[in-house]
Amino acid sequence: MDKKVVDLARDVAKVELPPYRNHLDVVVACEDEDDNDVDIPLVSIYFR
Structure with a gap:
């Protein structure tokens, strides 16, 4: 995938x-x- 998380x-x-904001919490x-x-x-996704 070529997209950034944000x-x-x-x-x-x-x-x-x-x-x-430096992370997203994702409910699966x-x-x-x-x-x-x-x-x-x-699932916590950290970015930036």
């Missing part, structure tokens, strides 16, 4: 990240083959 956040979440939700919820830890 550009991706702007495009997907439709928000501008303030200049002092998924299911297994049997439609059971799978617990995924919070």
Whole structure:
């Protein structure tokens, strides 16, 4: 992927990240083959 994290956040979440912000916390939700919820830890993406 050629996009920066801040550009991706702007495009997907439709928000501008303030200049002092240096990370994003991403909540991942998924299911297994049997439609059971799978617990995924919070994903922190650090940038800048």
